[in-house]
Amino acid sequence: MTAYDSTPFLLRLSVRAADARVELAASTLLDKIRHKLSISDLPLPLPIDQWIETPLGFDFAIVGDDQLDPEVLGLARPTLNQILIHESLLEHEGRFRFTCAHELGHCILHKSVAEELSDAELPRSGKISAIEHEADRFASSLLMPLSTLAQQLAKVMRDHQLNNSCVELLRGDDVRTVWLWRRCILPALCDTYGVSRAAMAYRFRELRLPGQRRILKPSMISLMVAPEKTLADLPLDRIIVRDGIPVLEE
Numbered sequence: 724m725t726a727y728d729s730t731p732f733l734l735r736l737s738v739r740a741a742d743a744r745v746e747l748a749a750s751t752l753l754d755k756i757r758h759k760l761s762i763s764d765l766p767l768p769l770p771i772d773q774w775i776e777t778p779l780g781f782d783f784a785i786v787g788d789d790q791l792d793p794e795v796l797g798l799a800r801p802t803l804n805q806i807l808i809h810e811s812l813l814e815h816e817g818r819f820r821f822t823c824a825h826e827l828g829h830c831i832l833h834k835s836v837a838e839e840l841s842d843a844e845l846p847r848s849g850k851i852s853a854i855e856h857e858a859d860r861f862a863s864s865l866l867m868p869l870s871t872l873a874q875q876l877a878k879v880m881r882d883h884q885l886n887n888s889c890v891e892l893l894r895g896d897d898v899r900t901v902w903l904w905r906r907c908i909l910p911a912l913c914d915t916y917g918v919s920r921a922a923m924a925y926r927f928r929e930l931r932l933p934g935q936r937r938i939l940k941p942s943m944i945s946l947m948v949a950p951e952k953t954l955a956d957l958p959l960d961r962i963i964v965r966d967g968i969p970v971l972e973e
């Protein structure tokens with residue numbers, strides 16, 4: 724199975740074969756939700772915390788230290804269809820949403836793996852187990868549906884008067900690449916999908932253009948997730964859009 728976006732924009736995005744099973748599980752769940760709610764378009768950001776209970780029917784609770792160990796922010800009991808989220812995450816919309824979707828991923832994908840799975844801060848960086856990687860991929864696919872991403876990306880490009888020839892710049896590694904992602908795409912899409920900048924950057928790192936070409940180089944990820952102040956040395960404020968592409972003003 725390969726999940727393709729078929730919107731008329733220039734960018735056709737897909738996932739790698741290795742990620743197709745989890746991508747399909749997330750898109751099947753979204754289809755089920757749309758069917759149960761009788762809606763054709765997905766509202767963005769997805770109200771996943773509401774949907775976990777209705778229409779999905781999971782036992783969902785936001786709890787304090789009395790019910791979760793101090794370092795645990797999310798917990799899934801797949802065989803009981805139960806999800807607990809720590810109340811401290813309510814102050815961080817992106818992390819709250821991602822943790823809810825990640826625990827939902829455990830409940831859907833990992834019924835036969837463990838009776839209980841718990842998580843600290845998500846999304847994690849560095850090496851993680853295959854089970855945790857799958858739950859992260861599921862959360863990412865669910866919250867940033869492939870069927871909507873190319874269209875939303877196209878809208879951002881239009882809003883900044885950027886044209887198709889920017890695709891190669893998106894894939895590049897110069898200062899204009901940083902400008903495109905950090906100044907245009909990531910702020911707008913994080914707002915649209917209600918996810919953190921790291922979650923959005925990781926999503927694009929996994930996506931592919933036709934020919935299995937990457938849309939975002941893994942070597943650029945550290946610049947994508949770096950705090951704003953670490954970009955101060957880059958001449959991002961001298962970049963302007965001319966004839967549909969960003970150029971560095973002399």
Ligand SMILES: [Zn+2]
Binds near residue numbers: 825840842858
């Ligand atoms: Zn987990």
